[in-house]
Amino acid sequence: MFKVLVSDPISDMGIQQLHDAPDITVDKKTGLTEDELVAIIGDYDALLVRSQTKVTERIMQAGSKLKVVGRAGVGVDNIDLEAATKRGIVVINAPDGNTIATCELTFAMMMAIARQIPQAYKKTVGGEWDRKTFVGVELRNKTLGVVGMGRIGSEVAKRAKAFGMNVIGYDPFLSEERAEKMGVKLGSVNDIAAQADFITVHTPLTNETRGIIGKDQFAIMKKGVRIINCARGGIVDEKALIDAIDSGIVAGAAFDVFVEEPPAPDHPFLNNPKIIVTPHLGASTVEAQENVAIDVSEEVLHILRDEPFKNAVNMPPVPASVLNILQPYFNLGEKLGRIAGQMADGAVKEIHVSYSGELMDVDVSPLTRYIVKGVLTNHLAGEVNIVNAMHLAKNRDVNVVIQKSAAAQTFKNLVTVTLKTKNGDRTLSGTLLSGYGERIVQIDQYPVDISPEGTLLLVSHNDKPGIIGRVGTLLGNNDVNIASMQVGRKVVGGSAIMLLTIDKQASDEVLAELTKLPEIMNVKELAL
Numbered sequence: 001m002f003k004v005l006v007s008d009p010i011s012d013m014g015i016q017q018l019h020d021a022p023d024i025t026v027d028k029k030t031g032l033t034e035d036e037l038v039a040i041i042g043d044y045d046a047l048l049v050r051s052q053t054k055v056t057e058r059i060m061q062a063g064s065k066l067k068v069v070g071r072a073g074v075g076v077d078n079i080d081l082e083a084a085t086k087r088g089i090v091v092i093n094a095p096d097g098n099t100i101a102t103c104e105l106t107f108a109m110m111m112a113i114a115r116q117i118p119q120a121y122k123k124t125v126g127g128e129w130d131r132k133t134f135v136g137v138e139l140r141n142k143t144l145g146v147v148g149m150g151r152i153g154s155e156v157a158k159r160a161k162a163f164g165m166n167v168i169g170y171d172p173f174l175s176e177e178r179a180e181k182m183g184v185k186l187g188s189v190n191d192i193a194a195q196a197d198f199i200t201v202h203t204p205l206t207n208e209t210r211g212i213i214g215k216d217q218f219a220i221m222k223k224g225v226r227i228i229n230c231a232r233g234g235i236v237d238e239k240a241l242i243d244a245i246d247s248g249i250v251a252g253a254a255f256d257v258f259v260e261e262p263p264a265p266d267h268p269f270l271n272n273p274k275i276i277v278t279p280h281l282g283a284s285t286v287e288a289q290e291n292v293a294i295d296v297s298e299e300v301l302h303i304l305r306d307e308p309f310k311n312a313v314n315m316p317p318v319p320a321s322v323l324n325i326l327q328p329y330f331n332l333g334e335k336l337g338r339i340a341g342q343m344a345d346g347a348v349k350e351i352h353v354s355y356s357g358e359l360m361d362v363d364v365s366p367l368t369r370y371i372v373k374g375v376l377t378n379h380l381a382g383e384v385n386i387v388n389a390m391h392l393a394k395n396r397d398v399n400v401v402i403q404k405s406a407a408a409q410t411f412k413n414l415v416t417v418t419l420k421t422k423n424g425d426r427t428l429s430g431t432l433l434s435g436y437g438e439r440i441v442q443i444d445q446y447p448v449d450i451s452p453e454g455t456l457l458l459v460s461h462n463d464k465p466g467i468i469g470r471v472g473t474l475l476g477n478n479d480v481n482i483a484s485m486q487v488g489r490k491v492v493g494g495s496a497i498m499l500l501t502i503d504k505q506a507s508d509e510v511l512a513e514l515t516k517l518p519e520i521m522n523v524k525e526l527a528l
C-alpha cells in the first residue's frame, strides 16, 4: 500500500483516481510548516503540492520512503530539484492543465489595464460617476510583445491576433516557421521594448530571465506602454517598473505574481493607481485545477506502480514516438546492467553501451539510464533509480559512454554493455527476439543464447570432456535444478563459459565446491 500526502489545496475531483486506487491511501494536510512536514513525511511514498509548500532538502531528507513529488501546476521553483535528483526522487509537474486559464487571465489583465476597469469599478462603487478619467485604449492595431512563446505565450499570441493586434515574439526556441505559422513577427527583447504598446512575459524565472524587462528596456519603450506579468515575479524588474511609471513611460501595469509572495503590505505595487494586482490567480479556475490534479495524480500512480511516466522535471522528456520504440528494451537494459555489474571485477571506471540495429535511429539516453541503474544497483547503498542513476555514476567518476554502431548483422537490434575496471573488461550483449523475448546472446567473446530470468550461474572453465557432467551432478546432488544451460567457446579445448539458469539459488558452500572442480576457473551467481 502506498501513502500519498497532499499538502496544498488541490482539487478533490482531480485526485479522485488516487482515492479510488486500491493500493493507495491519501492524506490531505494543508498549511503545515516545514518542521511539521519533516515530522510526518517519513511515512509517505508521494507528496503532492501546488506552490505554497516549499519542498526543501530537509523535507526530502526526512522522506526516507519518498519516491515522487508531484506539482499540480507548471512552475517547480518551490521544489529543491537538485536535492530530489540526488536522492532519486522523481519530480513531476502538470505543464498543460493550466495553460488556458493563465492565458485567459493574461488577456483579462490586458483588457483591464487598457480600460482601467478595476480603477473605474472602485470609484463607481464608492459613489462617484467619473466618465472623464477612464478613457482607455483599444487593442486593435496595437502591437503586443510576448517574451516567452511557450504554451501560455503562444496561446496569448493566438488570441491577440483575433483582437486585431500585431504580435512580436521573443523566445530562443521559437523557429521562424512556427512564428510565421502563428502570424507572429520574431524580434529581440529590445525590439519588443522599442515597438510594443503592450508587453507580456511568459518565461520561467531563471538567471537569464530575471529582470529581462528592466531599466534598459524601459528606457527605450514607447511612452504609454502597458506591462503584464502573469508568469513569475522578478521577470519584470519591480523597482524599474515603478521608476518607469513615475517618469510617465508606463501607462499601466498588471501583475499576478511578485518577487515575494504575498507582497509586504507596503509593497509599492499595492497603492499605485496605475498598477492592478491579483494574488497569483493564473491557474485558479475550476477547469485548470481539475486538469492539473488529474494529470499529476495519473503520473504519481505510474511512478508508484513502476510504470513509464512522461512529465518528470528532473529527467529529460521522452517524446511518445521514442518511448514506443524504447520501452520494450527498458527491462532488458536493466537486466544487462545488473548482470554486467555482478560480472565486473573491481571498481567500474567506464560503462560503455553500444547500440545497433533499430536502436541506431533514436535518442537512446532513456534506455542508457536503465542500464546504468542496473549496473549500480548491486554496488551502492540507498535508492538507485532512473532519475539519479546518471548523477550517481558521475559522482563516482564512472564514465558513461554511448556508441552507436552500424546496423546489426545477425540481430534486428543489439545492446552491448561493457564494464571497464582496472582488472579488465566484461561484456554482455542482449537482444529482443520476436516471439522469444529477451535473450542474452553474447558474454565476453562467447556467443550464447539464454533468457535472462531467475538466477544465473556463470562458470568460466577450460573446454575439457566431462566438465558439464560434473557441474550438473554437483548441482543435482545439492537439490539445485538446472532449467537451462548454454556453453560458449571460441575454440575446441580452449577457455569457455557455461551459463546456467537454475531454479533456486545455490548456497555459498555449493558455489565453493563448484569452484574447486577440476578445470573450473571461476563461478559467479548472478541475481536478476
Ligand SMILES: NC(=O)c1ccc[n+]([C@@H]2O[C@H](COP(=O)([O-])OP(=O)(O)OC[C@H]3O[C@@H](n4cnc5c(N)ncnc54)[C@H](O)[C@@H]3O)[C@@H](O)[C@H]2O)c1
Residues within 6 Å of the ligand: 074, 075, 076, 095, 098, 099, 102, 147, 148, 149, 150, 151, 152, 153, 170, 171, 172, 173, 202, 203, 204, 205, 206, 208, 209, 230, 231, 232, 256, 257, 280, 281, 282, 283, 284
Ligand atoms: N500565474 C500563474 O498562476 C501561472 C500559471 C501557470 C504558469 N505560470 C508561469 O508561466 C510561465 C510560462 O509557463 P508555460 O507553461 O508557458 O511554460 P513553457 O515552458 O511552455 O514556456 C516557457 C517559454 O519560455 C521560453 N524561455 C526560456 N528562457 C527564455 C528567455 N531567456 N527569453 C525568452 N524566452 C525564454 C522557453 O523557450 C519556453 O518556450 C512559467 O513561469 C510558469 O511558471 C504562471
Ligand SMILES: O=C(O)CC[C@@H](O)C(=O)O
Residues within 6 Å of the ligand: 050, 051, 072, 073, 074, 075, 076, 098, 280, 282, 283, 284
Ligand atoms: O498552483 C497555483 O495556483 C500556481 C500555478 C502556477 O504558478 C504554475 O506555475 O503552474
